[in-house]
Amino acid sequence: MDASRRLDGNAAAGLLREIFCWEMTSAAVTCGNCGATNAVGALIIYASPMGTVLRCPACEQPLVRVVRTSNDYWLDISGARCIQVTPDTAAT
């Protein structure tokens, strides 16, 4: 993968907000592989027309995969051990 195409989890903020009722880039995700905990905004994204994959910045394990089809969102969070969402009505 071309390293210069890396983006931050921040780039998925709008997409995640289509699915979740809270602003999600401040949510904390614990990696199921290495145990590192990071904000969604600090995860690594490789932009791809196939979908959005958010990876652990420490070990690059895929933590959240989102694919949008014409009718559905497919959300695979099997790489994450835990996602902690702190409601914040001031930031949506």
Added chain:
Amino acid sequence: MANRLVSPIVWQRATVIETVRETPQARSLMLALPHWQRHRAGQHVEVRLTVEDGYQAQRSYSIASPPEAPYLMLTVERIAEGEVSPYLVDVVQEGDQLEVRGPIGGYFTWQASQSGPLLLVAGGSGIVPLMAMARHHALAGSTTPAHLLYSARQVDNIIYHAELEQLATEDQAFAVFYTLTRGAPPGWAGFQRRIDLDMLEDVGWPPAQHPLIYICGPTPLVEAVATMALHLGHAQGRIKTERFGPTGGS
């Protein structure tokens, strides 16, 4: 089918109320939105263009205006092969409408109430969300010491140059440092090289002061500066990055 109980972020029709040419490659658009919610400095919006055959293109743009502003300001830099940015930089006129949704994002944001000195590091158009922070810093009357290090190719590519000079004069707690990577005019007082460890150490704050560090720009610059900051001993949790991709725009 799932029924939605909470409203999603909705697309709004924004009206362009003013345009400002910032550099040969960048233009600012002042937008009025029917339902705008106060944003935080550092947040972005998504802009969607629809052409006649129904094809849609959607891009993220950082907000340049501070939360205190009565309008939304975006500054867009033209990407040579871009689908959206050439239209926004060269074609859109006052009175035109754009589909916009936001504000989006809560991670790469700064509020004047946050503690610790502030170090902002921008590469190219990465200045845009950091400008929202600098403007917010001034308008909120923040006494938090803030330094901006801004890397641009040439002096003509410095976005908001005059306003940054004015902010540095009027806002006693704010200072700006420039570095030019592709040649400087005679008498240039700023740096003339890519950002390196010495520069970051000179301009920034010692790790013992626990500065908050925001880095935004092309992905290679952001990653290089973030690595330097860690090397200097800054805590990972105090470093926030916003990568704009290979060319510094999307």
